[in-house]
Structure formats: structure tokens, C-alpha cells
Amino acid sequence: MEITEFQTFFARLRSTALAEWGAALAAATAARVNTGAHGDLARWELALAALPMIAPDTIALNCASVGCQPAQPLAPDLAQRLHDTLQRLHPWRKGPFSIHGVDIDTEWRSDWKWERLANAIAPLSGRLVLDVGCGNGYHGWRMLGADAALVLGIDPTLLFVMQFLAINRYLQRDELAVLPLALEDLPPLLTGFDTVFSMGVLYHRRSPLDHLDALRRLLRPGGELVLETLVIDGDAQQALVPPGRYAGMRNVWFIPSVAALILWLTRCGFQRVQVVDVSRTTVDEQRTTAWMRFQSLADQLDPTDGRRTCEGLPAPLRAIIIAERVN
Template sequence: MIELQPFLTRMARTRLGAWSPALTAASRFRLTEDMHGDLLRWETALAELPNIPVETIQLNSAAVGCQPAQPLAHELAQELREALQRLHPWRKGPFSIHGIDIDTEWRSDWKWQRLANAIAPLDGRLVLDVGCGNGYHGWRMLGAGAELVLGIDPTLLFVMQFLAVNRYLRRDDIAVLPLATTDLPPTLTGFDTVFSMGMLYHRRAPLNHLEELRRLLRPGGQLVLETLVCEGDERQVLVPPDRYAGMRNVWFIPSVAALKIWLQRCGFVGVQVIDISRTTVDEQRTTEWMCFQSLADQLDPANAMLTREGLPAPTRAIVLAERSER
């Protein structure tokens, strides 16, 4: 059973504390229902992580992690590497755990660099990271001064990866719970900042997702939204007929102009675009820590501006907005 109590005890001392019991119950339900075939292997990998004293913790460098007081002996380093490798594939990162560099599929630090200086300062803020994966960005949020970071992601492997990292960082002000937004208490609200990065295009009803995010924020709180976008005016929305870059679960890709309208219609104000970037094969790629196909395999071999399906290659925008007072 994932140990939730240290984080929930910390959360209970904030204005979000009233929802701690409901989050505990929802998490336990999901853990009971999700009988993943690899769960035993992942739990074994966690149990086999060696005990290594931590000398320093790094949250503000590209590779989140920790360093030992002295370099590990070869046998101990190999034991650590093998245990972490059993949690393959590692999608978000990078991490560096006691000298073991986890070169993840995504250079998630690049995305953080694009937004870190543009968002409202996180000092003392209560933060929610929706679809957080293994929690990489949550660690960067803590490094930026957040008081508490709640990450949610229903993929149990990502929860296990977070636990592996936190085995050594030992923080009780961050957690990744095995939940989707639909698992959250319907009355939950009050976050100062809500991140939703790489989620909107996976939702069959994207406006419903934006309304969920608005409810979770306090009035005046900030939404940090990162999503796929297409070119065009406010009427342009790309609807892939089948797969998009190999993914079946991509439903709607709006233009930036359309996305602004969506946000305004859902009760957000002060909408501003802080970055538009084409995703490259340097930012998302296959590594020894993620050995499956990645972006390069999903682009047209003759034209990198197109996916294999003949659709525009991935371009992503980061948009900030505030919850209106109404």
C-alpha cells in the first residue's frame, strides 16, 4: 500500500485539509481496483532499492535528484541502477539518483525552462499538477518555492517511479496520487496554481476539462496550460480521423485563437500565450530508460513537418489564465 499519511498530514494543515479523507479513500479505491499485471514487479523493484544516505538534494537543476556523501561502490551503483531500470519506461525527467542518471524520453526540463519565469511566483503556493506523470515538474515546483504540490495521474507505474525518487528525497510536501480529475472530490477547490500539461488533447470533452480546472482553482488563481495546437484562426480545430503521431487518444487540437476562446467561455480571464514551440526529436526521443518508439518513429520520414498520418507535426503552446471571480 502506498504510504499517503505523511503528505495528507501536511495537507491537513492547509486550507485543503478538509478533503484529505476523501483523497485517501479515492486513492485506496484506485489502488484496490487497479490490479495491474506488473504491480508485483514494480513493488519488488521499490523494495530492492538500496538504503543510501543522502548528502544533497537537487530540485533546481535540470536533473532532479540527490547525491551521496561519497561516490557509490560499483556493486552498489549497479544494484541501484538495476532496481530503477525495473520501473522502465521512464517518460518524464531527467533524474539523477546517487550518480545514476535517468535519461528519460522527454527533456521535461526544457518545458520547465519555457514557463518558469513567466508564471506567477510559486512561493508559498498550494499547487495541483494534473496528469503529472512521475512528478518531475512537481519537484521543480517545490524547488521554485511551492508550499505543497499534489500531483495526480492514474497510471500506476508513474506513481511507483515517484515513490522510487522520494525514497531518497524523503519529502512530505509532495505526492503523486493514482487519480484522474474525475476521481477528485467534486467540491475540492482552493489551489493557488493548477498545471495541466499534455492533457487537454487527450480529453473527449476538452471544455469539461477546462471547467474542472477552473473549479479546482481559488478565485484569482492561475492556470498553467500546455497543449498541442494547430495553425489557424479562432474557428480552426484539428480532429484526427484516427491516430495522431501514433496515438489513438488525441481528440481535439485547437488553434491558439480557438484555445483562447475556449478558456474565456469556461470562466478564465487574462489569457496570455507565453510560448509556442515545435516538438523536436531532441526533446522527445528513445533512450536506454525508454526503449520503445518515440517521436522520430511517428514523423513522416520524407517530411519532418508531418506525422506519419500526414497531419501537422506536434506543436505545443503554453498558456496562462486566471480564474475569474464569478
């Protein structure tokens, strides 16, 4: 992975109100690119280099399956080469995407999450957006489809950054990037985003209140946080700390009740806290597919009681909450 992959994004960022942060963000990205060795990186880089060049005729960002179509259907051998090369970036967790007729049926129907929040959040048109823990950038594309001016996605998992680069080989946009950064890698005083998304990240944090505080500082006063996380039923003083794994995941620390989450947000300097949605995650929304061949949610639930995980804990229930940074 080369820092040059992100140059057009940094050029775009320098034309926005975030311009002063361009150099520090580029330095943080370069540091990560230079030290972020991963055993599979060379293999993924070969896959990226092997992607066939195909100019898109139409690009679709504002629909469930993000992607592009060619003017004419691809010749079968070219379609097969595209399919096989994209498969080399397995596992594809967030999507779906459709690239020149190749449908990437990802583990998650991430479009369902988007549908739950799209009409409830402040309109993204013209806004500067940060998506913390954005995965391969699926929701970032939907944010561009909703006319955001700039979307900075960050995710420390290099495979997801490679998947973003693969999709962007075809969509060729410079208002969105997935940078290989964790939240902790961002410049310490970075601020000024109109909207900050943190979806599917809070429960991975050992210190969830520090996470909320960091998100608040990244927003401009009056800016909007869109928070999505696992929750349990319960009152404002209840949060589950799994004794070990949760639904097979090793790194789950705090799963609060919705009432506790509202309290935490208020204590951390947010106002106008609104619960947008609470939904149980189903095995139709998160499942094994041809593009994510490992185990998925169905394998992590109690086979005799779908309301429990295989560890005997409450099955995944997720809330979406929006809140405004206090001035």
C-alpha cells in the first residue's frame, strides 16, 4: 500500500474547512502505511494490481448495491477475471457492491443499517463527515450518495482498506477515502467535522466513555454524532460486560442498555440525544455467503434458543442514536 493512493483525497481535503489538518493526517497515514506490515499485504497488493481496467458507464451510490455498470456487458472471460480477482480480497464483510456485473454479496446487508438511519440524521448535503471504524467504506459511499462534501473513513484493518481501494479503482472518487488509521492515530487536536459516525465500534472499546469523549472532540460545536452499537434491555445503570467471548467475538467489552447509553452521552457533553432505531440482528442481515465463507451469526447463536448467543448471553440487539455536540 502506497501513500500515493490517497493523494487525490488529501488534495480534496485541502480545499475544505479541514485544510489545516491535511498535513497531520497525511503524516499519520504515511506512518501507518510504512509500518503497517501484514502477512497477507503482498498478496492483497497483487490482487489490486491484477484488477482489470474497465471504465464505468454508470455509477450508483444511492441504492442498496453500490457500484458501477459498463456500457456493454463484459465478455465472459473478463467478467470471470474480475470476479476471481475481487475474490482474492475475501472475506468481504460490508456491502453489497455490484462492480461491472459482479455482485459482491457480503456477509452483512449493510444497506439495512443505512435504511434505518438515513432519514433520521441531519441531511448530509455539503457536510464534512468522519466515519470511525468504517470497514471497507460501504456506508461512506452511501454518504457520498447523500451528497456529503467529503467523507473521511478510518479503519485499522488493512484488508478493508484494500477492499476500498479495489472499489475505488472503478468508482474513481476523491471525496471519500478509507485511511488505514485507528481512532487513536488521528491528530490529537483534530476537530471540525459536521457529522461523525461511530457504528459497530463502541462495544470493542475497553473505555467506552473515552470513546464518546473522543468523538465529541472531533465534531464542531453543534455537529451530529451518529452512534450505532450493541445494546441490552435494562435501565440506565445496566451494562453487560461479557465474561469471555460474545457471539464468538473475543474483543467485546461493554454492551449498555439504551438508557445507559443516553446517560453516558449526556455525561460526555452531548445534547438532543434521540434513539432512532433498536433492532435485533437477524441471520438474514448477517450471514455466510460466497464472498464471506467463514462462520457467521447463525453459528454463534444458541441452536435451541435464538434469543441467546452460544455463550448464553442475550442475542445481538443494536441501537442507533443521534446526538449533538454541546457548544
